[in-house]
Amino acid sequence: MPRRVIIIVLDSVGIGEMPDAVKYGDVGSYTLGNIAHQRGGLKLPHLQKLGIGNINSITGVPATPNPLGNYGKMAERSLGKDTTTGHWEMAGVILERALPTFPKGFPKEFIDSYEQAIGRNVMGNEVASGTEIIQRLGEEHVRTGKPIVYTSADSVFQVAAHEEIIPLPELMRICQIARDMLTEELQVGRVIARPFLGKPGNFYRTTNRHDFALEPPHKILLEYIKERGLEVSTVGKIKDIYAGRGVTSSVLTKGNMDGVNKILEFMSKTEKGLIMANLVDFDMLYGHRNDVEGYGKALEEFDERLPEIIQELRSEDMLVITADHGCDPTHPGSDHTREYVPLLVLGPNLSRGVNLGVRSTFADLGATVAEYLNTEPLLNGKSFYEEIGNTGG
Template identity: 75%
Template sequence: MKRSIIIVLDSVGIGEMPDACNYGDAGSNTLHNIAEAVGGLELPNLESLGLGNIYRIKGVHAQSNPKGCYGKMAEASRGKDTTSGHWEMAGVILENALPTFPQGFPQEFIARYEKAIGRGVLGNEVASGTEIIQRLGEEHLRTGKPIVYTSADSVFQVAAHEEVVPLPELMHFCKLAREMLTGDLQVGRVIARPFLGQVGEFYRTSHRHDFALEPPRKTLLEYISEQGLAVNAVGKIRDIYAGKGITDFCSTKSNMDGVDNTLAYMTKTNVGLIMTNLVDFDMVYGHRNNVEGYVQALKDFDQRLPELVALLRPEDLLVITADHGCDPTFPGTDHTREYVPLLVYGQSVKHGVNLGVRSTFADLGATVAEYLGLDPLPVGKSFLAEIRND
């Protein structure tokens, strides 16, 4: 009757990786820099698990005997996006980075795409999603042309006002893009970005949907579900893994909605995996350089952590981590190439084990696989023997 609960704090990085300079991210450190910007963080519950033992975070103190095991993980895959980070956690390391388009997508492709959807498009540039809808939203209302844009990540994003392009039609546009983006254009995700509002006051809605590339190899989620165990996905987890290996899922409207749904699964799922992505850290605050909002989101999660701990059963394994960084104090609005925190807790887990610096996110997947009694994954080194309280 074993369960593992993995909670991914989307973008909550904990310091630049050695190759961060290759990505223009030297000096990035999401948690540390946020704490410095506001004079310190108060995260007592994460602190008690050992967050302050991983790295210096102003206001978050190292514990002499934290309740959890702690460390940080390096990304072995090329890149710094959601797809590569989550896939690596589940045992798929990408040797080649997914393609990005700093000059926009090739005009030949855009022409074919316009023909396929039956209308022209606006944009086709690297942009902040909140900025581009303000800048091109009025023209979009007038012409009905969807707004296409990308970022430093491997994404093709399509934004449209819900009263101009109804949601089913926008989803159709994105499905077509997913089918057309092949070969050298095979981005990690096609993202529907619906919005509402009036000129000068446009805002994105919660109806975002990701059309992800299927993982090139079998992931931890598939290995688990093939054994007849539950794999419950909360938030955009289902999208990231293109539904592969997932037995049940729910979308979320916010971080706190994500916590609520995680708690709901914990009350009804007996064995297997519950995996949650809390996207607001990244989407709402990191990409918008909103330091104060990011701080509040961290506090909000910290305050809910005792609820999660209270529902843990004696054999449960709780893991709190991230998929990349998105330092809101850093120039630009893109993800940052960072280590991610690793906190592990459970009644059958030792206290205060320093897991050090893991060479790949895949160590997490290898550990969960061993914990659930599966055969070893092709990549990753399990740390279960280090933390198990036999």
């Protein structure tokens, strides 16, 4: 039977500070554990059965004696704690230099050049929440036609515009110009078009977001899989993060639960290859907004849906649940946090209960997937497939 791998990235669900967290101001960060502690516990019975409580101590989620999954955690070898950096490393790319962030906004010299290039003045140029900044500056934007430029803790250059003031094709044009101009020390991971609609006091972002991603510097896991004639189906922002490289089909999502629905849809029709999903609400709606209760509920909601995914696993499937970085809502500020990420691996014909330990790089996951799907080996990472074996032949 053809093999499939399903990777679910729980965006920002870190599992404890890394040894170099002090360099990032992230000492004490532990997204999953601190949320559980502050809420007086989490109810994650299905993740618990897979072994998430065996990785680190989590209030309300104790270790289980005979977990159904294999468990461990992964360290990020690349510098940084960015969405792009984490996903790239899973796919075999290790960055020696962190993608730049701009906590004080972009340099005036760049903004001046950008305004000249797009033929418009801009407003904003600050670190901000995307939903907050359109409420605060949206009315002036509608009046003046100035695009709203902002950034975040991530390596991003974001442009928000009302669709009736700056039509989508024009917004995409000026974002592409930004992508082309942001080079060298300004080379951000993503330029993001953030269209919105509505009236003053009630502006809302639409689903027409588009990411203009930096191209990975060399071949990635998804391309190796596609070259083998296998399917590479992505859910959420995965396609944009990898600049479309290696992707054969993709769908966007409207929240975590819609993401789970899309994963199940791909599982029902994908015969062989990779299904990779990012569930972004943990990070976007709760981590960056320091919403401990919302984050906890979102984790419990995902856990409730997990049996539906497990039930759809075929005999030669491998399910991986992991994350790309931390974003501890109990930690000062609203930045990502430099943390290990959980690693849970399950498959009907795989071993159970194997402690995979602390992997030295996220690329170990990519190397394992490459071996499991019989592609060429990646440039980075050490496969742990031999450790979990294949008991089904």
